[in-house]
Amino acid sequence: MESYRGVPAWAAALVGLVTGAVALGVSWLVAGFVRASAFPVLTVGDALVDLSPSWLKEWAIRTFGEADKAVLLSGVLVVLAALAAGTGILASRDLRYGHAALAALGAIGLAAALTRPEAGPADALPVLAGVAAGMVSLSRLVRPRTVRRSAASGPDAPRPWFGLGTETGPTAPRSVEEAGTEPEARTPGGVAAPPVMRAGEDLRSFDRRGLLTGLLGGVVVAGATGVAGRLLSGSAEVDAARVGVALPPPALPARPVPAGSDLKIRGLSPFFTPNRDFYRVDTALIVPRVDPGDWTLKIHGMVDRPVELTFADLMKRPLVEADVTLCCVSNEVGGPYIGNARWLGARLADILREAGVHRDADMLLSVSADGWTCGTPADVVMDGRDALLAIAMNGEALPVDHGFPARQVVPGLYGYVSATKWVTEIKVTRFDRDEAYWTPRGWAAKGPIKTQSRIDLPKAGANLRPGRTVIAGVAWAQHKGVDAVEVRVDEGKWRQARLAEAPTADTWRQWVLDDWDATPGRHTIQVRATDATGYTQTSAVAPVAPDGATGWHTVEVTVG
Structure with a gap:
């Protein structure tokens, strides 16, 4: 050794x-x-x-x-x-x-x-x-x-750093300097004697240089x-390729956003979430950077005709614009993991029909470029809603963080069962044959988004001045639509909030109550929404697992 x-x-x-x-x-x-x-x-x-x-x-x-x-x-x-x-x-x-x-x-x-x-x-x-x-x-x-030094080394031998050496053995000199620079040590007869070393021992000095x-x-x-x-x-190449994408005009543009869709209240979430502010929750530790020139989408499994599309093929298809709100299943009641955008892409249902999906298939197992998998109910994709293989977001090619060059967007489903980013493969299969990433980890196999509402103003813990105060926020019930939002203060009577317009049932909806007379003291504000089916969100508190949180968003403020 x-x-x-x-x-x-x-x-x-x-x-x-x-x-x-x-x-x-x-x-x-x-x-x-x-x-x-x-x-x-x-x-x-x-x-x-x-x-x-x-x-x-x-x-x-x-x-x-x-x-x-x-x-x-x-x-x-x-x-x-x-x-x-x-x-x-x-x-x-x-x-x-x-x-x-x-x-x-x-x-x-x-x-x-x-x-x-x-x-x-x-x-x-x-x-x-x-x-x-x-x-x-x-x-x-x-x-x-460590530099080996002989017992008789002279003053020109390398000096150790801080006088540290690696001499071993009970007879070693006290320091390397003693061994190498003091040969004048004497025997009892007055004769100079070299340092004593046993067999196998050597002297070493620490070589700083x-x-x-x-x-x-x-x-x-x-x-x-x-x-x-x-x-x-390939980071730089992918970024350059994304900037160079010339988006084709949609064959089916989104319907115009009604003038009253955005109440333009400061502090209230805007109707369209800017790309830079759109939430990102996924398992990718490093964002996959996929060159659109190399990207392909393979559709196989329980189909009559397997399909493979390149990015150029996708760009040539009739493209559809759709305003869709996406929400993560990890979003707590009142949480931030939700956003609304205008998407551009090809209808996924049209591509699946070309492939010829078997009648007994009920699941689309999509795979991301990093290997993550997602199980989407096939009937939801095929029921006529704007389920897209999207290539653009809010008027620009998908940001790399959000799935460039292509991703899934399916209204009405939590992202873990619908919103595969950097998608490269879709296997048409069945829920009783395959499992997606989150299912064996305790999450539900199917994840329809629950009717929910959130208070954006005032913020929890805010200190307010007495007097007329605005209470505002957003509510969502994707692919059902929000029909009503109610607000109450200090467990008093529920009051109807004024709703902004919404172009479709697939987006969130702003709401406002602008005549609350705030009195000094601590106050508790709660909100609940009712969707177009007549369902009013429950007050029962449930965690995000296994299929989404429930409860009324509640904030406490101080007026004084």
Whole structure:
């Protein structure tokens, strides 16, 4: 066993960190050739998402919102940094220990990479390349850090950093300087005597210059490979391709939005949610970047004629505009995970009819570019509503975050059973034969959106002035429509709110009560909606799992 114990722990940890950076940089570079989602940090993060219980995922969404993925990735990187530092310390004691630690981390990475739904043999390459690069880097950074010195070395021998050496054995001198610069030590007879060393012992000094040179080289390698990996992942090309998309005019434009659809009250959610503000909830730790030139959609399974469409094919089809509100099943009562947009796309029902769906098929199992799956009831898509394979959102090509180049939009269903982004495959099947991603994790197989309402003004906890005060918000009952919204204060009488116009039953609807006379004190405001079927939302509180939250949105304010 070759020992390097003269290396200070902090320096060994720094060696480990640079080694980890080199390993990640090389793995990112190789992932650029394979595919970006094979980057080990992402595969490990994806595995953690898959293995996490539903309650933990819901806590993360409630606590961190759309930053939940950034928090998870940051946590993975912090843990990797700690493990890398520990690997450097182990390697300073015995290089074999460091290599074993890297191999163990590689095994974890391989398990995460090869168990992904879309995984293939090539997904192992980034991990293997990263581990190999890490081992080479660790060997080169650790070995030169201690310089062997003979017992009779002179004053020109390299001096140790902070006087630290790696001498071993009970007869070793007190310091390297004593061994190398004080040969005048005397025997009892007055004769100069060399330092005493036993067989197998040597003297080593810590090489500061070699360490700094090696670390700098490692940082350069890590940075260069990381940048190259990012370029190879195609981010810039996809962004440029998206900007270059010329949207064709719709064959069937959306009906004009009535003038009274947006009450234009400051602080009230606008009728159309700007793309930059539209919520994003999905399992993708890194947004898939799909080149429209390479994109295809395969429709197969229980069909007479399997279909494969390119993006060019999709652009040539008769396109439909539709105003549709989307909502996430993770949206708590009064929550933010809902938005309304104008979508442009091809009718999914028309494409399915061309494929010839079998009569006994009842499920569309769609697959995202990152392997996520979604099970959509086939009868909902085929019942005449504007279920689209969308390519545009609010007048521009889909943002990459929202599914470019194509995604599903199905009115009336929560996103986890309808709104597949970066969709690449639709398998026509049955619910009793296949399961989508969230179903085995405790969520309902079918997820119709529940009638709900939200108070946007005043905000919960607001401090208000006495007098006439506006209470306003939005209500939704997609594909049914909102017929009425009622508001009450301090459990008093329910009062009818004024409704904004709505172009279709598939969008949310603004509402306002603008004559509340706010008196000093604390007040509780509640809202409920009634849809076009006559159903009034229940006061019973239910969590988001397994099929959407229920209850009345309630806010407390102080007037004074």
